[in-house]
Amino acid sequence: MIDGREDQAAGLRRLFRHAPPGVVALYASGRNRCQNAILAAHRIAGQAHRVLVLDEATGDESLGAALALPSGPDLLQMLDGRLTLAGLLQPVPGLLGRVPAAAAALALPLLDDARRACLVEALRVLYRHAGFVLIHAGPSSASDPSPFVHAAPRRLLVAEASATGATEAYQIIKHLAAAGAGSLHVAVCRARSRADAERFFASLQALVRRHVGVPLAWLGEVERDDLAEGLSQPQSMASPHEPEAAFLRRLAVVSRSRPVAQVRRE
Secondary structure (H helix, E strand, O other): OOOOOHHHHHHHHHHHOOOOOOEEEEEEOOOOHHHHHHHHHHHHHOOOOOEEEEEOOOHHHOOOOOOOOOOOOOHHHHHHOOOOHHHHOEEEOOEEEEEEOHHHHHHHHHOOHHHHHHHHHHHHHHHOOOOEEEEEOOHHHOOOOOHHHHHOOEEEEEEEOOHHHHHHHHHHHHHHHHOOOOOEEEEEEOOOOHHHHHHHHHHHHHHHHHHOOOOEEEEEEOOOOOHHHHHHOHHHOOOOOOHHHHHHHHHHHHHHHOOHHHHHHO
16 A cells, blocks of 8 residues: 655655646436446547546446447556556547556555556556546445545536436435545536526535535536536636646545555455
8 A cells, every 4th residue: 555655755746747637537327327428528528628538437337338349458457567558548539548447446555656656657648648537437336436536636427317317416426425525516418408407407406405415516518518618617626726736646645545454345
């Protein structure tokens, strides 16, 4: 696990300065949750932003099948020295690409200094080419967010305007709040109209305010609004200071604080 030695902290601080500001933990709800997440990624990328998806979801919640991609190697496999970044990144039309990262998210708190440095270096190289990094997580993991999700300075929930979408969105928010997450941005998709989307958000916001207490911020409709612009605003960030450093700095802190026993149970 990550220790608190000052030389290590100084090295990580130098590394963190290379991270771009657009790091967002992404959840999606609804009957078409994977397609909803992909739609949001393409909408963000459509505003001239190169979007890298770190997909830590597993099984049916992963974006691999929805994107017609093979399972592929995981980010964690960078550690054995036989895998290149070119072999890791799965090309996706319209996006920078997808990187499977479920095993890396699970193993991160257990890595020693050398292996962690290798993993962070791989992330840094990937980030140089991205305008936004979306950390896609499955709804089932919201009750125990990974270090990647905990470290992300922004959290975005893409909520489908349906009964299933509302139920799943509420559960995701409730679990994230119990795990210590702060405010979330919400973008509504598949609404029949602007008014329908706004009513859906207002209903969800009222329910969350009454029973959970976590503030929600309206980001707009996935199909109609500029999500990238909204996510880039300073007020949309959980930590407005040093935005370019936020993700990797928090990743180190969260990884250090997660108990080994908890990770092993996962």
